[in-house]
Amino acid sequence: MKNVLILSASPRKQGNSDILCDEFKKGAIESGNSAEKIYLYDNNISFCRACYACFKTGKCVIQDDMSEILEKISKADVLVIATPTYFLTMNGMLKTVIDRFLPKWQDLGGHDVYLIITGHDGKKGLELVELELKTIFVHLGNTVKKTIWGEGVWQKGEVVSTKAMAEAYETGKNL
Ligand SMILES: Cc1cc2nc3c(=O)[nH]c(=O)nc-3n(C[C@H](O)[C@H](O)[C@H](O)COP(=O)(O)O)c2cc1C
Structure with a gap:
C-alpha cells in the first residue's frame, strides 16, 4: 500500500487537471x-521572500x-503534480509552492x-511544462514515472x- 499525495494547482475546481487528479485518486484508492488531494487554492500560500532564514x-x-x-510531501510515497499550462509553463500557484520547497529542499527526494x-x-x-517539472523533481532526488497529458482541452x-x-x-x- 502506498501513500499518495496529489497537488492540484488549477484555480478551476473541477477543471481539467483537477478532474484528472480525481480519476488518478479513484484508481489509487480502488487498488488499496x-x-x-490537496487543492492548493483552498490553502493560504505566500510567495518565498528569499530571506534565507530557513x-x-x-x-x-x-x-x-x-x-x-511540506510535512505531507515528506511522508508521501507517491506525488502527483497537476498543473494547467499557462503561457507555455506551469501555472503561478504551482511555481509559488515549488519556491516554498526551499526550507526542505534537501529532504524532498525519494518519491x-x-x-x-x-x-x-x-x-x-x-x-516545456513536462521538461521543467521533470528537471526540478529529478534534481530533488525523485523518479518521474509518467506524464498524463490533458491535451487539446480549453473549457x-x-x-x-x-x-x-x-x-x-x-x-x-x-x-
Ligand atoms: C493565463 C492562461 C494562460 C494559458 N496559456 C496556455 C498555453 O500557453 N498553452 C495552452 O495549451 N493552454 C494555455 N491556457 C489554457 C489552459 O491551459 C487550459 O484551459 C487548461 O485546460 C486549463 O486547465 P484547468 O481546467 O485544469 O484549469 C492558458 C490559460 C490561461 C488562463
Missing part, C-alpha cells in the same frame, strides 16, 4: 492505496499552510512522481470526453 533554522518565517504541505499537464494545445505545445471539464481520463485512472490503479 491511501490517497489525498538555511539557518530549517524553518520558513512565513506562517501559512506551506509547512503542513515516485506523476505529472498531470493540461492545455488547449496539443502535446508539443505543453512539453472547464472538457477533459471528461478524452482518453486522458482512463489513463489517469489506470495509472492511479497501477502504482
